Amino acid sequence: MKKFQPQPGFVVQAFRFALDPSAGQEQALRSHCGAARAAYNWAVGWVTASWWQRHAEETYGIPEPELTDWRPWSLPALRKAFNEAKHADPRFAGWWEENSKEAYSTGLANAAAAFDNYAKSKNGKRKGKRVGMPRFKSKRKARLACRFTTGAIRVEADGRHVTLPRLGTIRVHEPTVKLLGRVQAGTVRILSATVRHERGRWFVAFQVETAREIHRVTRPGIAVGIDLGVKTLAVMADSTGEIREVPNPGHLDRALKLLRRASRTVSRRQGPDRRTGRKASKRWEKANAARNRVHHRVANLRADALHKLTTAVTAEYGTVVVEDLNVAGMLRNRRLARRIADAGFAEIRRQLTYKTKRNGCRIVAADRWFPSSKTCSGCGEVKAKLPLHVRTYECDACGLVIDRDDNAARNLAALAAVVATGTGVAGDQGAKAPKPCGADQKTRTTRPSRKARAGRAGGTTQPHQRQTETGDRTQAEALTLW
Ligand SMILES: [Zn+2]
Numbered sequence: 001m002k003k004f005q006p007q008p009g010f011v012v013q014a015f016r017f018a019l020d021p022s023a024g025q026e027q028a029l030r031s032h033c034g035a036a037r038a039a040y041n042w043a044v045g046w047v048t049a050s051w052w053q054r055h056a057e058e059t060y061g062i063p064e065p066e067l068t069d070w071r072p073w074s075l076p077a078l079r080k081a082f083n084e085a086k087h088a089d090p091r092f093a094g095w096w097e098e099n100s101k102e103a104y105s106t107g108l109a110n111a112a113a114a115f116d117n118y119a120k121s122k123n124g125k126r127k128g129k130r131v132g133m134p135r136f137k138s139k140r141k142a143r144l145a146c147r148f149t150t151g152a153i154r155v156e157a158d159g160r161h162v163t164l165p166r167l168g169t170i171r172v173h174e175p176t177v178k179l180l181g182r183v184q185a186g187t188v189r190i191l192s193a194t195v196r197h198e199r200g201r202w203f204v205a206f207q208v209e210t211a212r213e214i215h216r217v218t219r220p221g222i223a224v225g226i227d228l229g230v231k232t233l234a235v236m237a238d239s240t241g242e243i244r245e246v247p248n249p250g251h252l253d254r255a256l257k258l259l260r261r262a263s264r265t266v267s268r269r270q271g272p273d274r275r276t277g278r279k280a281s282k283r284w285e286k287a288n289a290a291r292n293r294v295h296h297r298v299a300n301l302r303a304d305a306l307h308k309l310t311t312a313v314t315a316e317y318g319t320v321v322v323e324d325l326n327v328a329g330m331l332r333n334r335r336l337a338r339r340i341a342d343a344g345f346a347e348i349r350r351q352l353t354y355k356t357k358r359n360g361c362r363i364v365a366a367d368r369w370f371p372s373s374k375t376c377s378g379c380g381e382v383k384a385k386l387p388l389h390v391r392t393y394e395c396d397a398c399g400l401v402i403d404r405d406d407n408a409a410r411n412l413a414a415l416a417a418v419v420a421t422g423t424g425v426a427g428d429q430g431a432k433a434p435k436p437c438g439a440d441q442k443t444r445t446t447r448p449s450r451k452a453r454a455g456r457a458g459g460t461t462q463p464h465q466r467q468t469e470t471g472d473r474t475q476a477e478a479l480t481l482w
Helices: 023-059 075-088 101-122 177-185 251-267 282-316 337-343 345-358 404-421 463-469
Strands: 010-018 145-148 161-164 168-171 188-198 201-211 219-228 232-238 243-247 317-323 362-366 392-394 401-403 479-481
Touching: 010 177, 023 075, 023 101, 023 145, 023 188, 075 101, 101 145, 161 188, 177 188, 177 201, 219 282, 219 345, 219 404, 232 282, 232 404, 243 404, 251 282, 251 337, 282 317, 282 345, 317 345, 317 404, 337 345, 345 362, 362 404, 392 404, 401 404
Parallel strands: 219 317, 317 362
Antiparallel strands: 010 201, 145 188, 161 168, 188 201, 219 232, 232 243, 362 479, 392 401
Protein backbone atom coordinates (compact mmCIF):
# COMPACT_ATOMS: atom_id res chain seq x y z
CA MET A 1 0.00 0.00 0.00
CA LYS A 2 1.24 3.44 -0.83
CA LYS A 3 1.70 5.66 2.16
CA PHE A 4 0.61 9.27 1.99
CA GLN A 5 3.61 11.55 1.61
CA PRO A 6 3.18 15.12 2.88
CA GLN A 7 4.59 17.95 0.82
CA PRO A 8 7.99 19.29 1.91
CA GLY A 9 7.83 21.31 5.12
CA PHE A 10 4.61 19.64 6.15
CA VAL A 11 3.92 16.80 8.53
CA VAL A 12 1.04 14.43 9.00
CA GLN A 13 -0.39 14.65 12.46
CA ALA A 14 -3.46 13.37 14.25
CA PHE A 15 -5.86 15.21 16.52
CA ARG A 16 -7.92 12.94 18.68
CA PHE A 17 -11.07 13.81 20.59
CA ALA A 18 -13.46 11.82 22.73
CA LEU A 19 -17.03 11.88 21.45
CA ASP A 20 -20.34 12.15 23.24
CA PRO A 21 -22.72 10.64 20.68
CA SER A 22 -26.47 10.48 21.26
CA ALA A 23 -28.10 7.04 21.51
CA GLY A 24 -29.08 7.17 17.83
CA GLN A 25 -25.62 8.26 16.77
CA GLU A 26 -24.02 5.54 18.85
CA GLN A 27 -26.20 3.02 17.00
CA ALA A 28 -25.10 4.52 13.67
CA LEU A 29 -21.43 4.41 14.74
CA ARG A 30 -21.75 0.74 15.61
CA SER A 31 -23.52 0.06 12.34
CA HIS A 32 -20.71 1.70 10.35
CA CYS A 33 -18.00 -0.22 12.17
CA GLY A 34 -19.95 -3.45 11.69
CA ALA A 35 -20.28 -2.66 7.98
CA ALA A 36 -16.51 -2.22 7.76
CA ARG A 37 -16.05 -5.64 9.32
CA ALA A 38 -18.62 -7.22 6.99
CA ALA A 39 -16.85 -5.81 3.94
CA TYR A 40 -13.50 -7.01 5.26
CA ASN A 41 -14.82 -10.52 5.81
CA TRP A 42 -16.44 -10.52 2.38
CA ALA A 43 -13.12 -9.54 0.74
CA VAL A 44 -11.17 -12.20 2.66
CA GLY A 45 -13.70 -14.83 1.65
CA TRP A 46 -13.84 -13.69 -1.97
CA VAL A 47 -10.09 -13.71 -2.52
CA THR A 48 -9.30 -16.90 -0.63
CA ALA A 49 -12.16 -18.76 -2.35
CA SER A 50 -10.14 -18.68 -5.57
CA TRP A 51 -7.11 -20.07 -3.72
CA TRP A 52 -9.06 -23.05 -2.37
CA GLN A 53 -10.69 -23.56 -5.77
CA ARG A 54 -7.28 -23.72 -7.46
CA HIS A 55 -6.02 -26.01 -4.75
CA ALA A 56 -8.92 -28.40 -5.31
CA GLU A 57 -8.52 -28.30 -9.08
CA GLU A 58 -4.86 -29.18 -8.77
CA THR A 59 -5.79 -32.34 -6.90
CA TYR A 60 -8.07 -33.35 -9.81
CA GLY A 61 -5.03 -33.10 -12.09
CA ILE A 62 -6.22 -30.07 -14.07
CA PRO A 63 -3.24 -28.53 -15.91
CA GLU A 64 -1.87 -25.17 -14.77
CA PRO A 65 -3.22 -22.90 -17.58
CA GLU A 66 -6.80 -24.15 -17.14
CA LEU A 67 -6.97 -23.47 -13.40
CA THR A 68 -9.35 -20.81 -12.04
CA ASP A 69 -7.78 -17.36 -12.19
CA TRP A 70 -6.32 -15.78 -9.07
CA ARG A 71 -8.62 -13.08 -7.79
CA PRO A 72 -6.93 -9.69 -7.44
CA TRP A 73 -6.70 -8.06 -4.01
CA SER A 74 -5.86 -4.49 -4.87
CA LEU A 75 -8.26 -1.92 -3.41
CA PRO A 76 -9.73 -0.82 -6.78
CA ALA A 77 -10.31 -4.45 -7.79
CA LEU A 78 -11.92 -5.29 -4.46
CA ARG A 79 -14.13 -2.19 -4.68
CA LYS A 80 -15.29 -3.09 -8.16
CA ALA A 81 -16.13 -6.65 -7.16
CA PHE A 82 -17.78 -5.53 -3.94
CA ASN A 83 -20.02 -3.01 -5.69
CA GLU A 84 -21.41 -5.87 -7.75
CA ALA A 85 -21.64 -8.23 -4.80
CA LYS A 86 -23.50 -5.86 -2.50
CA HIS A 87 -26.49 -6.00 -4.87
CA ALA A 88 -26.25 -9.71 -5.57
CA ASP A 89 -25.04 -11.24 -2.29
CA PRO A 90 -27.98 -11.96 0.05
CA ARG A 91 -25.93 -11.19 3.14
CA PHE A 92 -25.85 -7.50 2.20
CA ALA A 93 -29.48 -7.38 1.05
CA GLY A 94 -31.68 -4.82 2.70
CA TRP A 95 -29.12 -3.06 4.85
CA TRP A 96 -26.03 -1.98 2.97
CA GLU A 97 -27.60 1.36 1.98
CA GLU A 98 -27.85 2.32 5.66
CA ASN A 99 -24.14 3.09 5.97
CA SER A 100 -21.76 5.43 4.24
CA LYS A 101 -19.78 3.86 1.39
CA GLU A 102 -16.70 4.86 3.36
CA ALA A 103 -17.52 2.16 5.91
CA TYR A 104 -17.23 -0.57 3.25
CA SER A 105 -14.18 1.13 1.84
CA THR A 106 -12.53 0.89 5.26
CA GLY A 107 -13.03 -2.86 5.34
CA LEU A 108 -11.85 -3.37 1.76
CA ALA A 109 -8.77 -1.19 2.28
CA ASN A 110 -7.90 -3.14 5.44
CA ALA A 111 -8.30 -6.41 3.56
CA ALA A 112 -6.13 -5.16 0.69
CA ALA A 113 -3.45 -4.18 3.22
CA ALA A 114 -3.72 -7.54 4.97
CA PHE A 115 -3.25 -9.48 1.72
CA ASP A 116 -0.39 -7.21 0.77
CA ASN A 117 1.35 -7.80 4.10
CA TYR A 118 0.83 -11.53 3.80
CA ALA A 119 2.24 -11.65 0.27
CA LYS A 120 5.23 -9.47 1.16
CA SER A 121 5.98 -11.46 4.27
CA LYS A 122 5.82 -14.69 2.30
CA ASN A 123 8.20 -13.36 -0.36
CA GLY A 124 10.60 -12.10 2.29
CA LYS A 125 9.98 -8.45 1.44
CA ARG A 126 8.57 -7.59 4.83
CA LYS A 127 10.60 -7.33 7.99
CA GLY A 128 9.54 -8.69 11.33
CA LYS A 129 7.38 -11.55 12.40
CA ARG A 130 5.79 -13.73 9.73
CA VAL A 131 2.36 -12.49 8.74
CA GLY A 132 -0.29 -15.16 8.39
CA MET A 133 -3.08 -15.44 5.87
CA PRO A 134 -5.85 -12.87 6.45
CA ARG A 135 -8.57 -14.37 8.60
CA PHE A 136 -12.18 -13.48 9.25
CA LYS A 137 -12.86 -10.92 11.94
CA SER A 138 -15.13 -12.00 14.74
CA LYS A 139 -18.12 -9.92 15.72
CA ARG A 140 -17.21 -10.45 19.37
CA LYS A 141 -13.55 -9.56 19.23
CA ALA A 142 -13.06 -7.13 16.37
CA ARG A 143 -12.15 -3.57 17.26
CA LEU A 144 -14.89 -1.15 16.23
CA ALA A 145 -13.33 1.34 13.84
CA CYS A 146 -14.24 3.09 10.63
CA ARG A 147 -12.40 5.63 8.53
CA PHE A 148 -13.85 8.43 6.42
CA THR A 149 -11.70 9.83 3.64
CA THR A 150 -14.23 11.79 1.60
CA GLY A 151 -17.46 13.68 2.18
CA ALA A 152 -18.45 16.17 4.84
CA ILE A 153 -15.65 15.96 7.39
CA ARG A 154 -15.62 19.09 9.50
CA VAL A 155 -14.77 20.56 12.87
CA GLU A 156 -17.67 22.86 13.70
CA ALA A 157 -16.99 26.51 14.51
CA ASP A 158 -18.51 26.25 18.01
CA GLY A 159 -15.55 24.09 19.02
CA ARG A 160 -17.79 21.41 20.56
CA HIS A 161 -19.04 19.46 17.55
CA VAL A 162 -17.67 17.53 14.58
CA THR A 163 -19.47 16.54 11.40
CA LEU A 164 -18.90 13.22 9.69
CA PRO A 165 -20.47 11.77 6.54
CA ARG A 166 -23.81 10.04 7.13
CA LEU A 167 -23.36 10.23 10.92
CA GLY A 168 -24.07 13.96 11.02
CA THR A 169 -22.97 16.41 13.70
CA ILE A 170 -21.72 14.72 16.85
CA ARG A 171 -20.99 16.41 20.14
CA VAL A 172 -17.38 16.24 21.28
CA HIS A 173 -16.54 15.52 24.90
CA GLU A 174 -13.66 18.00 25.01
CA PRO A 175 -13.11 21.33 23.23
CA THR A 176 -11.62 21.03 19.76
CA VAL A 177 -9.77 24.38 19.97
CA LYS A 178 -6.35 23.00 19.05
CA LEU A 179 -7.51 21.76 15.69
CA LEU A 180 -10.19 24.41 15.15
CA GLY A 181 -7.65 27.23 15.55
CA ARG A 182 -5.49 25.74 12.82
CA VAL A 183 -8.47 25.11 10.56
CA GLN A 184 -9.58 28.73 10.91
CA ALA A 185 -6.04 29.97 10.31
CA GLY A 186 -5.91 27.79 7.20
CA THR A 187 -2.72 25.97 8.23
CA VAL A 188 -4.13 22.45 8.14
CA ARG A 189 -5.79 20.22 5.62
CA ILE A 190 -7.92 17.40 6.97
CA LEU A 191 -7.08 14.15 5.18
CA SER A 192 -9.37 11.73 6.96
CA ALA A 193 -11.31 11.05 10.12
CA THR A 194 -11.36 7.74 11.95
CA VAL A 195 -13.94 6.83 14.57
CA ARG A 196 -12.98 4.17 17.02
CA HIS A 197 -14.43 2.54 20.08
CA GLU A 198 -11.89 2.20 22.82
CA ARG A 199 -12.27 1.37 26.49
CA GLY A 200 -15.98 1.96 26.46
CA ARG A 201 -15.83 5.32 24.74
CA TRP A 202 -15.97 6.63 21.18
CA PHE A 203 -13.13 8.67 19.75
CA VAL A 204 -12.56 10.50 16.52
CA ALA A 205 -9.06 11.07 15.17
CA PHE A 206 -8.51 13.61 12.42
CA GLN A 207 -5.51 12.93 10.27
CA VAL A 208 -4.25 16.28 9.01
CA GLU A 209 -1.45 17.63 6.92
CA THR A 210 -0.02 20.63 8.71
CA ALA A 211 2.92 22.97 8.30
CA ARG A 212 5.84 21.82 10.44
CA GLU A 213 6.25 24.01 13.47
CA ILE A 214 9.74 23.72 14.84
CA HIS A 215 9.62 24.17 18.59
CA ARG A 216 13.05 25.28 19.66
CA VAL A 217 14.46 23.09 22.37
CA THR A 218 15.72 24.95 25.42
CA ARG A 219 19.18 23.35 25.49
CA PRO A 220 20.03 22.45 21.89
CA GLY A 221 23.72 21.73 22.49
CA ILE A 222 23.16 19.28 25.31
CA ALA A 223 22.71 15.56 24.82
CA VAL A 224 20.88 13.30 27.21
CA GLY A 225 21.21 9.55 27.71
CA ILE A 226 18.14 7.73 28.93
CA ASP A 227 18.41 4.39 30.67
CA LEU A 228 15.01 2.75 31.01
CA GLY A 229 14.36 0.41 33.86
CA VAL A 230 11.72 -1.15 36.01
CA LYS A 231 12.90 0.07 39.42
CA THR A 232 13.39 3.63 38.21
CA LEU A 233 11.46 4.27 35.03
CA ALA A 234 14.13 6.48 33.50
CA VAL A 235 17.55 7.65 34.60
CA MET A 236 18.60 10.62 32.50
CA ALA A 237 22.19 11.78 32.40
CA ASP A 238 23.01 14.79 30.24
CA SER A 239 26.35 15.73 28.80
CA THR A 240 26.94 18.34 31.54
CA GLY A 241 27.00 15.50 34.07
CA GLU A 242 23.63 16.20 35.66
CA ILE A 243 21.62 13.11 36.54
CA ARG A 244 17.84 13.06 36.92
CA GLU A 245 15.63 10.20 37.90
CA VAL A 246 12.04 9.61 36.94
CA PRO A 247 10.41 7.21 39.37
CA ASN A 248 8.34 4.38 37.97
CA PRO A 249 4.73 5.27 38.70
CA GLY A 250 3.75 1.58 38.50
CA HIS A 251 0.12 2.34 37.80
CA LEU A 252 -0.84 -1.29 37.30
CA ASP A 253 0.99 -2.45 40.42
CA ARG A 254 -0.91 0.08 42.46
CA ALA A 255 -4.23 -0.95 41.00
CA LEU A 256 -3.62 -4.69 41.35
CA LYS A 257 -5.24 -4.88 44.79
CA LEU A 258 -8.35 -3.18 43.48
CA LEU A 259 -8.31 -5.37 40.39
CA ARG A 260 -8.05 -8.59 42.37
CA ARG A 261 -11.05 -7.56 44.38
CA ALA A 262 -13.05 -6.56 41.31
CA SER A 263 -12.13 -9.76 39.48
CA ARG A 264 -13.16 -11.86 42.47
CA THR A 265 -16.59 -10.23 42.41
CA VAL A 266 -16.88 -10.86 38.68
CA SER A 267 -15.96 -14.52 38.99
CA ARG A 268 -18.61 -15.08 41.67
CA ARG A 269 -21.39 -13.91 39.39
CA GLN A 270 -22.97 -15.64 36.44
CA GLY A 271 -20.91 -14.82 33.36
CA PRO A 272 -21.58 -15.60 29.71
CA ASP A 273 -20.81 -19.08 28.41
CA ARG A 274 -20.53 -19.55 24.69
CA ARG A 275 -20.60 -23.33 24.87
CA THR A 276 -23.95 -23.53 26.59
CA GLY A 277 -25.23 -20.24 25.21
CA ARG A 278 -25.78 -18.86 28.70
CA LYS A 279 -26.11 -15.12 28.86
CA ALA A 280 -24.39 -13.02 31.46
CA SER A 281 -26.48 -11.83 34.38
CA LYS A 282 -27.13 -8.15 34.97
CA ARG A 283 -25.05 -8.37 38.16
CA TRP A 284 -22.14 -9.86 36.20
CA GLU A 285 -22.36 -7.08 33.61
CA LYS A 286 -22.26 -4.50 36.37
CA ALA A 287 -19.27 -6.07 38.12
CA ASN A 288 -17.43 -6.50 34.83
CA ALA A 289 -17.99 -2.85 33.95
CA ALA A 290 -16.57 -1.87 37.34
CA ARG A 291 -13.48 -4.00 36.70
CA ASN A 292 -13.03 -2.51 33.25
CA ARG A 293 -13.14 0.97 34.73
CA VAL A 294 -10.07 0.14 36.84
CA HIS A 295 -8.22 -1.09 33.74
CA HIS A 296 -9.21 2.00 31.77
CA ARG A 297 -8.01 4.28 34.53
CA VAL A 298 -4.63 2.52 34.64
CA ALA A 299 -4.27 2.85 30.88
CA ASN A 300 -5.22 6.54 30.96
CA LEU A 301 -2.81 7.32 33.82
CA ARG A 302 -0.01 5.52 31.99
CA ALA A 303 -0.63 7.31 28.71
CA ASP A 304 -0.70 10.67 30.48
CA ALA A 305 2.54 10.07 32.40
CA LEU A 306 4.42 8.81 29.33
CA HIS A 307 3.36 11.79 27.25
CA LYS A 308 4.45 14.21 29.98
CA LEU A 309 7.84 12.51 30.27
CA THR A 310 8.58 12.38 26.54
CA THR A 311 7.29 15.91 25.90
CA ALA A 312 9.52 17.29 28.65
CA VAL A 313 12.61 15.48 27.36
CA THR A 314 12.12 16.46 23.72
CA ALA A 315 11.44 20.10 24.64
CA GLU A 316 14.75 20.40 26.46
CA TYR A 317 17.58 18.50 24.78
CA GLY A 318 19.08 18.69 21.32
CA THR A 319 20.07 15.03 21.22
CA VAL A 320 18.36 12.12 22.93
CA VAL A 321 20.14 8.78 23.23
CA VAL A 322 18.15 5.68 24.03
CA GLU A 323 18.91 2.00 24.08
CA ASP A 324 17.56 -0.17 21.33
CA LEU A 325 15.78 -2.52 23.71
CA ASN A 326 14.38 -5.84 22.60
CA VAL A 327 11.06 -5.24 24.34
CA ALA A 328 9.28 -8.16 22.66
CA GLY A 329 12.04 -10.45 23.90
CA MET A 330 11.96 -8.97 27.39
CA LEU A 331 8.22 -9.54 27.58
CA ARG A 332 8.88 -13.25 27.16
CA ASN A 333 10.43 -13.23 30.62
CA ARG A 334 7.46 -14.14 32.77
CA ARG A 335 8.95 -12.72 35.93
CA LEU A 336 9.42 -9.27 34.44
CA ALA A 337 6.78 -9.12 31.73
CA ARG A 338 4.03 -7.43 33.73
CA ARG A 339 6.27 -4.68 35.08
CA ILE A 340 7.91 -4.07 31.70
CA ALA A 341 4.58 -3.87 29.95
CA ASP A 342 3.30 -1.53 32.66
CA ALA A 343 6.31 0.76 32.23
CA GLY A 344 5.70 1.05 28.49
CA PHE A 345 9.30 1.05 27.21
CA ALA A 346 8.33 0.62 23.59
CA GLU A 347 5.80 3.43 23.78
CA ILE A 348 8.42 5.76 25.29
CA ARG A 349 10.71 5.01 22.38
CA ARG A 350 7.92 5.54 19.82
CA GLN A 351 6.91 8.86 21.33
CA LEU A 352 10.51 10.06 21.63
CA THR A 353 11.04 9.23 17.96
CA TYR A 354 8.20 11.31 16.60
CA LYS A 355 8.51 14.13 19.12
CA THR A 356 12.22 14.63 18.46
CA LYS A 357 11.43 14.72 14.75
CA ARG A 358 8.71 17.27 15.34
CA ASN A 359 10.89 19.51 17.51
CA GLY A 360 13.86 19.44 15.18
CA CYS A 361 16.15 17.63 17.60
CA ARG A 362 17.43 14.14 17.01
CA ILE A 363 17.25 10.74 18.57
CA VAL A 364 20.07 8.25 18.59
CA ALA A 365 19.64 4.59 19.43
CA ALA A 366 22.55 2.72 20.91
CA ASP A 367 23.14 -0.68 19.40
CA ARG A 368 21.26 -3.50 21.10
CA TRP A 369 24.57 -5.00 22.19
CA PHE A 370 26.20 -1.80 23.38
CA PRO A 371 27.30 -2.62 26.96
CA SER A 372 25.86 0.51 28.59
CA SER A 373 25.62 -1.07 32.03
CA LYS A 374 28.96 -2.89 31.97
CA THR A 375 31.12 -0.03 30.78
CA CYS A 376 32.71 2.24 33.38
CA SER A 377 31.57 5.79 32.74
CA GLY A 378 34.81 7.04 34.28
CA CYS A 379 37.55 5.16 32.44
CA GLY A 380 35.82 3.10 29.76
CA GLU A 381 36.69 -0.28 31.25
CA VAL A 382 34.18 -2.97 30.26
CA LYS A 383 33.23 -5.65 32.75
CA ALA A 384 32.70 -9.16 31.43
CA LYS A 385 29.76 -9.85 33.71
CA LEU A 386 27.36 -7.73 35.73
CA PRO A 387 24.38 -9.68 37.08
CA LEU A 388 21.03 -7.88 37.34
CA HIS A 389 20.94 -7.97 41.14
CA VAL A 390 24.17 -5.95 41.40
CA ARG A 391 22.73 -2.46 41.67
CA THR A 392 26.02 -0.60 42.22
CA TYR A 393 28.77 -0.43 39.65
CA GLU A 394 32.28 -0.74 41.11
CA CYS A 395 35.10 -0.28 38.63
CA ASP A 396 38.10 -2.56 39.09
CA ALA A 397 40.35 -0.31 37.04
CA CYS A 398 39.74 3.20 38.40
CA GLY A 399 37.80 2.45 41.57
CA LEU A 400 34.69 4.37 40.58
CA VAL A 401 31.61 3.50 42.62
CA ILE A 402 28.32 4.59 41.05
CA ASP A 403 24.70 3.50 40.87
CA ARG A 404 24.18 0.97 38.09
CA ASP A 405 21.49 2.92 36.25
CA ASP A 406 23.30 6.27 36.61
CA ASN A 407 26.36 4.65 35.06
CA ALA A 408 24.38 3.31 32.11
CA ALA A 409 22.70 6.67 31.49
CA ARG A 410 26.08 8.42 31.59
CA ASN A 411 27.49 6.01 29.04
CA LEU A 412 24.57 6.69 26.73
CA ALA A 413 25.01 10.45 27.12
CA ALA A 414 28.72 10.05 26.33
CA LEU A 415 27.75 8.16 23.21
CA ALA A 416 25.73 11.17 22.09
CA ALA A 417 28.64 13.52 22.72
CA VAL A 418 30.74 11.46 20.33
CA VAL A 419 28.15 11.87 17.61
CA ALA A 420 27.54 15.54 18.39
CA THR A 421 31.19 16.57 18.11
CA GLY A 422 31.80 14.53 15.01
CA THR A 423 34.60 12.41 16.39
CA GLY A 424 34.26 8.70 16.42
CA VAL A 425 32.65 8.57 13.03
CA ALA A 426 33.22 5.21 11.47
CA GLY A 427 36.88 4.96 10.57
CA ASP A 428 38.07 7.60 13.00
CA GLN A 429 40.43 5.59 15.19
CA GLY A 430 41.20 8.47 17.50
CA ALA A 431 38.03 8.29 19.50
CA LYS A 432 38.24 6.28 22.66
CA ALA A 433 35.45 3.86 22.22
CA PRO A 434 34.14 1.23 24.55
CA LYS A 435 34.41 -2.07 22.80
CA PRO A 436 31.19 -3.89 22.14
CA CYS A 437 31.11 -6.73 24.57
CA GLY A 438 29.70 -10.14 23.89
CA ALA A 439 29.02 -11.41 27.35
CA ASP A 440 26.52 -8.72 28.16
CA GLN A 441 23.34 -10.16 29.49
CA LYS A 442 20.97 -7.57 30.79
CA THR A 443 17.28 -8.07 31.27
CA ARG A 444 16.99 -9.73 27.91
CA THR A 445 15.98 -13.33 27.69
CA THR A 446 16.87 -14.11 24.13
CA ARG A 447 20.32 -14.77 22.84
CA PRO A 448 21.31 -13.12 19.58
CA SER A 449 20.85 -15.42 16.64
CA ARG A 450 23.72 -16.16 14.28
CA LYS A 451 21.95 -14.23 11.59
CA ALA A 452 21.35 -11.19 13.76
CA ARG A 453 25.02 -10.63 14.35
CA ALA A 454 27.57 -12.37 12.25
CA GLY A 455 31.03 -12.68 13.69
CA ARG A 456 29.88 -13.52 17.15
CA ALA A 457 28.52 -16.98 16.82
CA GLY A 458 28.04 -19.14 19.87
CA GLY A 459 29.44 -18.65 23.32
CA THR A 460 32.84 -20.20 22.80
CA THR A 461 34.65 -17.04 21.79
CA GLN A 462 36.91 -15.73 24.54
CA PRO A 463 36.81 -12.06 25.46
CA HIS A 464 40.33 -11.34 24.18
CA GLN A 465 39.55 -12.96 20.82
CA ARG A 466 36.43 -10.91 20.56
CA GLN A 467 38.37 -7.73 21.04
CA THR A 468 40.66 -8.46 18.15
CA GLU A 469 37.71 -9.36 15.99
CA THR A 470 35.81 -6.20 16.62
CA GLY A 471 38.69 -3.98 17.50
CA ASP A 472 38.00 -1.53 14.72
CA ARG A 473 34.48 -0.99 15.80
CA THR A 474 33.93 2.52 17.02
CA GLN A 475 31.10 4.02 18.93
CA ALA A 476 29.47 5.54 15.93
CA GLU A 477 29.03 2.10 14.46
CA ALA A 478 26.97 1.20 17.47
CA LEU A 479 24.52 3.95 16.65
CA THR A 480 21.55 4.29 14.45
CA LEU A 481 20.33 7.71 13.46
CA TRP A 482 16.79 8.42 12.47
ZN1 LIG B 1 36.63 2.88 35.66
